[in-house]
Amino acid sequence: MSASTPTRNLALDLVRVTEAAALAAGRYMGRGDKIAADRAAVEAMRWVLNSIEMDAVVVIGEGEKDEAPMLYNGERLGLGVPPELDLAVDPIDGTRPLAMGLWNSICTVALAPRGSMFNPGPALYMEKIAVGAEARDVIDLNAPVRDNLEKIARAKDERVEDLTVVILDRPRHEALIREVRACGARIRLIPDGDVAGALMTALPETGMDVLMGIGGSPEGVIAACAMRCLGGNLQGRLVARTPEEEIRLREQGYDLQRVLTLDDLVSSNDVFFAATGITSGDLLRGVDYFGNGATTDSLVMRGLTGTVRRIQATHRLDKLGRISPIA
Ligand code: VTB
Ligand code: MG
Ligand code: MG
Incomplete structure (x- = not known):
């Protein structure tokens, strides 16, 4: 990048995407309808996205896992002019908490140069470990939990007892939780939303140190894009849930042994990420509606420069209503 010519920061375009989706989806908080919420987010x-000067192809779309109305894989978005990009979306990470009126649902989107994002295809689940910048060089998904925690603690000049490990609250994590407890570390169990869970480990003000466990593969790739911007690290490994699925994935050429590094998950530093809170959580405030408007809280990041912005916006829905379908 030339020092004298600031180049376009697409993340600033992306934040309008996540804001619009959050404004649309936020209306569904606590209303018990996951599908309608997801549809509203996807449409917004x-x-x-289609107003942005770019030629983007969806690599990470809405998952078949959640049976959500898709931004389907392979869909082209943008005005169809350069730059050519890969697009990853999770219009709502945490549709269940949104529909139930619970915490921590966010809208996320990432862009990177065409061909640079890992495509997990039908492999829906990924084991992950994610940390912030200080511990980025010490994690190893192949190493025992204890080794990772000891190394992360050392890298942060802390004791293992000082660490907080973010883990999705799922029966499949019983053994992991037992191991972490045996090491003496603290645990934050999250009901959903491991994109936010990963990001928090790279944002010291959240108090989270490491994310461990099995979550969605799409979420792994999106979180990897954000971790590249934040200077943190994330490693993943595709996981099959049944022996039949394992055979199927192997037949399709997926390597379930291989540790996917941050570079494997997104091979370029020229990556852009935005997230907006839908319901309030540890990472972002949720959408708040009032009279003729609403407020949103977003994170906006760029890999090339490492700039991380927090953007609090007030939207005038009385004015927007006349020009957009999102109000
Ligand atoms: C996680 C979580 C998501 O899926 O990726 C999770 O971050 C993993 O799948 O919010 P299961 O829910 O089947 O365990 C979500 O909960 C939904 O996309
Ligand atoms: Mg989703
Ligand atoms: Mg999700």
């Missing part, structure tokens, strides 16, 4: 997202 597509509407703004």
Whole structure:
């Protein structure tokens, strides 16, 4: 990048995408309808994405896992002009908490140069370990939990007892939770939302140190994009849930042994990420509606420069209503 010519920061375009989706989806908080919420988010997202000067192809779309109305893989978005990009979306990470009126649902999107994002295809689940910048060089998904925690603690000049480990609250994590407890570390169990869980480990003000366990593969790739911007690290490994699925994935050429590094998950530093809170959580405040408007809280990041912005916006829905379908 030339020192004298600031180049376009696409993340600033992306934040309008996540804001629009959050404004649309936020209306569904606590209303018990995951599908309607996801549809609203997807439609708002597509509407703004198509206004951006880019030629993006969806690599990470809405998962078949959650049976969500898709921004389907392979869909082209943007005005169809350069730059050519890969697009990863999770219009709502945490549709269940949103529908139930619970914490921590966010809208996320990432862009990177065409061909640079890992495509997990039908491999829906990924084992992950994620940490912030200080511990980025010491994690190893192949190493025992204790080794990782001891190394992370040392890298942060802390004791293992000082660490907080973020883990999705799932029966499959019983053994992991037992191991972490045996090491003496603290645990934050999250009901959903491991994109936010990963990001928090790279944002010291959240108090989270490491994310461990099995979550969605799409979420792994999206979180990897953000971790590249934040200077943190994330490693993943695709996981099959049944022996039949394992055979199927192997037949399709997926290597379930291989540790996917941050570079494997997104091979370029020229990556852009935005997230907006839908319901309030540890990472972002949720959408708040009032009279003729609403407020949103977003994170906006760029890999090339490492700039991380927090953007609090007030939206005038009385004015926007006349020009957009999102109000
Ligand atoms: C996680 C979590 C998501 O899926 O990736 C999780 O971050 C993993 O799948 O919010 P299971 O829910 O089947 O365990 C979500 O909960 C939903 O996309
Ligand atoms: Mg989702
Ligand atoms: Mg999700």
